[in-house]
Structure formats: C-alpha cells, structure tokens
Amino acid sequence: MKRLIGVLASAALVVGSLSVAHAAEKHLFYVHGCCIQGKNDPKVKAYETIVQELKSSGFSVSFELRTADIYDSNAQAMEYAERIAGQVRDLLAKGTAPEDITVAGYSLGSRITLVASGLIANPKVNFVLIAGCPIKETIPIDYSKVKGRVLSIRDAKDDKFESCDGRLPEGITYKEVVLNSGEGHAVFRLTDEKYLKLWKEPLVAWSKGELSGR
Secondary structure: OHHHHHHHHHHHHHHHHHHHHHHHOEEEEEEOOOOOOOOOOHHHHHHHHHHHHHHHOOEEEEEOOOOHHHHOOHHHHHHHHHHHHHHHHHHHHOOOOHHHEEEEEEOHHHHHHHHHHHHHOOOOOEEEEEOOEEOOOOOOOOHHHOOOEEEEEEEOOOOOEEOOOOOOOOOOEEEEEEEOOOOHHHHHHOOOHHHHHHHHHHHHHHHOOOOOOO
16 A cells, blocks of 8 residues: 555646646746847846746746847838748747647737747647837738737836737637736836736736637
C-alpha cells in the first residue's frame, strides 16, 4: 500500500509539473508605443515593469525596446511587423499551437499588431489591440486582411484611438473592452496596480481562451 501511495504521489507530481510547463509555454509578443527617446526615457522603465507583470502572469514574453530614431517611421514600423510575423511563423513551424501565441501592442504597437495579424493570417492566433484602433492612420493598415482572435481594449477618454467596431472583417473572432479609467490613452503605460489590472486581466483571459468574442 505504501508503495502504491508513493507511485500515485509521484504521478501527481509529474502531472503537476506538466501543467506548469504548459502554462509557461504561452507565448506573448509585447509591442510598445512610439517616441522612446533613448534608454533613459522614463517610458522605458514603465514598459519594463509592464513586461515583468506579463511574465508573472505565466507568459514567455518577447519584448524589444525600439527607440524613435530607429523604429518610428512608417517603413520601420512595417518592417517590425514583418519581423514579429516571422517570429510567430517560426513558433508555429516548431509545433507551438496557435492558441498559445499572443501578439499585443499598445499605441504604435497596436498599429504594428494589426499589420502583423494580416501577415500571419492564422485565425487561431491571439491579438490584443491595447488602446483599440487609431483615429489617424500613420502607417498603412489594410483592415480587410486582419485575421485571428482580436481583442480591442480602449479607454473611453482616449483622444488618439477609438473603437475597432466596423473596421475588422466579418467572421473573425472579435471582442472590445471599454475602460473608464479617466486617464485616456496614457492609462496603458501607467504602472500602478489599479491601472495595470484594468487591461492586463482581459488580456490574460483572452490569451488563455477564457474570454470569448463574437
């Protein structure tokens, strides 16, 4: 009997270990906003804090700091979308399930995420548009090519981004969450826990398939 209990306990440990490993295999590409003026820009620390918060939620996070002088032009933003798409394709080619991949971008990063979704063109990959869809198009976005599970999270007082309703193709899985933080566009880079959880919780739920769209 003691031997049987020992075997069952070992099996439980193995199952538990496999569950933890599976959770750690949720891949998240986080694409930050524009206008980083070098490594000493105060926004850098905010984004690094956000990345750590996302890691603590069980994601394997891919994050690259992009400075304005190198990455903020239209051509460079489009090139970066291509790079993200290539990295996602590599994961898919290695056997990663599309449901375990999320691309999330804020502000300029949201624009890049929209472009990347069309390039990846996989209906099961998750995309999160942090701030929603841009009011002013600064890089060319062909909304008809957007594909995937798309979550838009926007703030009601944002004067730079707005709802994605009516822009995305019919038939894709889509949901929009509207925040009323009072902080507008900037809420998505504030690191106070009360602000972080407003958008992090739906992002995590969407990426784990716990939040459904239409």
